[in-house]
Amino acid sequence: MVAVMTELPGTPDLRHSLGDRRALRNTVLTVLLWVVAVGAAVPLVSVLYMLITRGGARLGTALFTQLPPAGLEMGGGFGNAVVGTLVIVALATLISVPFGILGGVFLGFVAPESKLADATRFIAKVLTGFPSILAGVFVYASLVLWMGTYSALAGGVALAVLMLPTIMLTSEQSIRMVPQRMKDAAFGMGCTETQAMLRVVLPTATPGILTGVMLAVAGAAGNSAPLLFTALFSNYWISSLGEPTASLAILIYNFSGMPFPNQIELAWAASLVLVLIVLAFNVLSRLISARRV
Amino acid sequence: MSVLDIARPATDYVAPQKTVAAAAIDARISEIHYGKFLAVRDTNIAIEKNKITGFIGPSGCGKSTVLRSLNRMNDLIPSFRLEGQVQFLGQDIYARNIDPVVVRRHIGMVFQQPNPFSMSIFENVAFGLRLNRYKGDYKQRVEYALRRAGLWDEVKDKLKENGLALSGGQQQRLCIARAIATEPTVLLMDEPCSALDPIATRIIEELMLDLKKDYTVAIVTHNMQQAMRVADTTAFFSVDISRGGRTGFLCEAGDTEQIFHDPKQDLTKRYISGEFS
Missing domain, CATH: 1.20.5 (Single alpha-helices involved in coiled-coils or other helix-helix interfaces)
Structure with a gap:
């Protein structure tokens, strides 16, 4: 120098x-x-x-109102797959959110230092990197074989297994981020632990918890591997939770490998719609977390 | 709103040597432990009704620990153990059959750091009312509490705004309003002004003087001038390092006038004169 x-x-x-x-x-x-x-x-x-x-190129209302075309048929859409994806993801959310949040409450508030919490936290962290196809195989073995049929319900359970660790860990994080002095204030006012949890800690942690839920939903919506063994596919509109159900992810998987240009076009359009759905959930999670004080 | 049965005095209560006419709290603490650590010893103090009792003393002298023992806030620390009695209107709050949650509803607390909840100003004040399933007019009670806390004029047009959006001094007054909304018998204040600027401090002090008409106040302060300005009775705590650890104890308590102008104990005299802090 x-x-x-x-x-x-x-x-x-x-x-x-x-x-x-x-x-x-x-x-x-x-x-x-x-x-x-x-x-x-x-x-x-x-x-x-x-x-x-x-x-x-194919984006239009027909995609959402018509059923998938067969073989050399022209036109068509994948309305049943959009509905199927939404139903399966909604089921997965319904199953995983209560367990995830309650698990997060246990990890972050009730007994953060306990051995059970340490073990649960470790396993949840391992499961966040869990190969998603294994969730499908697990539910296939435990639910599909037992019910005797592929179903939207089984698909929902498989996605729930994948969503649970994410929701639980983000809930724990958000609950831990509630300042100790706010918890002190709650106890100082004469709250029982349950009241402190329900009236102060959870409401304060809600934006963070919702962000975690949205991210888990976005991740699950685009997953195809677990649905292969659980929800399978259907060419018709969904009529009950106990039957094989169409989903965008599986439709893309099926149609992209077909020798017909119409189906391949639809697979591209379905990919775009799926990405838009995932994007919508991501944007939603950002909006929610931005509202945090 | 009496949830405690205060009509029935404990039968095994030993009368204090010096009877205090109207004590809301009469604490006879022989030892407070955190695990193996002896934090406080030999502290007998009465918090008289409708007066302000100031706790002063050097850092680590246990004044906050003692204050937090008066409404069983320390129970939240798992290793906490108290030997002795704390009589609240004739009942030992450390007796086996006492529910600490109920105790805290009668003995309110204001903390060092303003700690409003992340909810609207109105809901912050209404919090304790809802907790106690108050059946009356919420608007009226919330307004009354905010007026008593000297905050009403500043917030009456934005009751729906989040309490955390207020300034530090306003937040602390909001916490005071929250604490007095349920009409507690005693209000414990743990260095309520240490995070505030001098103007906000002044406002809180005037507020305390107004509040003692209806409430009994005990305040921990690091600031001797503050104790002189607001306290009727002053308790001086000191630290005993003779047994290895740092154990706090009540060195001297009496009228504020006497403590500051005619202290009986040599330690008090030296602390008042600023020899150590």
């Missing part, structure tokens, strides 16, 4: 200089970061671009 004195002796040189090793390293790293960031964005943007150009 050589300081070049251009002014009067004793005046430090404050100008930019690439000759300085510190400044040089800074510049190189900044440029490198930009290159890598743009590089990372390329596949993301190109996937979206492809979805929009190839799936967008």
Whole structure:
């Protein structure tokens, strides 16, 4: 490092200089970061671009009102798959949210230090990285074989298994983030533990919990592997929870491998719709968490 | 709103040597432990009705611990153990058959850090009323509590706004309103002004002087001038390090005037004169 004195002796040189090793390293790293960031964005943007150009072509109301076409038939849609996805995800949410939040309450408030909590937390963390196809196999073995049929219910349970750890861990986090002084205030006012939980801790933690739920829903909605063994597929509208049910993820899986251009087009459109649904839940979760005080 | 049966005095109550005419709380604490740690010893103090009792003393002298023992807030710390009695209107609140939750509904608390709930200003004040299943006019009670806390004029047009949106001093007055809405007999204040600026502090002090007409107040303060300004009775706590740990004890208690101008104990004299803090 050589300081070049251009002014009067004793005046430090404050100008930019690439000759300085510190400044040089800074510049190189900044440029490198930009290159890598743009590089990372390329596949993301190109996937979206492809979805929009190839799936967008077929976008219209027919997609949501008509049933999937057979073989060489033209036109058609995947209304039953949209409804099926929504039903299965709703079932999964109904099952996983109560258990997830109650589990989070236990981990974050009732007995955070207990051995049971440590074990549960560890297992939940392992399960967040659980291969989703195993959730399908698990429910296939435990529910589908027992019921004797593939069903929306089994699909919902399989997705619930995947959603549960996420909801439980984010609930625990949000409950722990409620400041201790707020809990003190609740007890100081003469709350029992249950009252402190229901009246102060849970309401304060609600935005965080909802964010976790939305993220879990978004993750589950796009999952196809667990549904292969549980909800299977159907070419008809859903009429009960106890029968094979169509879903967007499986429709994409089935149609994309078919030799008919019409079905392949529909698979693209279904991909776009699925991405839009997932995006909607993500946006919703952002809106909810932004409302936090 | 009496939930406690205060008509029946405990029969095993030993009368204090110096009878205090009208004590709301009469604490005779011989020891307070946190696990193996002896935090406080030998502290006998009476909190007289409709007066302000100030707890002063150096850091770690156990004044907050003693204050929190008066409404069983310390029970929330699992290793806490108290030996002795704390008589509240003739009942030992540490007796086996006493529910600490009920005790806290009669002996309210205001904390060092303002801690409103993340809900509307109105709901913050109505919180204790709802907890006690109050059947009367909520609007009237909330307005009364906010007026007593000197906050009404500042918040009457924004009762639906979140309590956390207020300034620190306003939040603390909101907490006072929340505490007095249920008309507790005693109000415990744990350094209520330490997080506030001098103007907000002044407002809270005036508020305390007004509140003692209807309530009994005990306040922990780190600020001797504050004790002089507001307290009728002052209790000076000190630290005993002779047994290895830091054990707090009540060194001297009496009229504020006497404690500050004619302290009986040498330790008190030295603390008052600013020799240690």
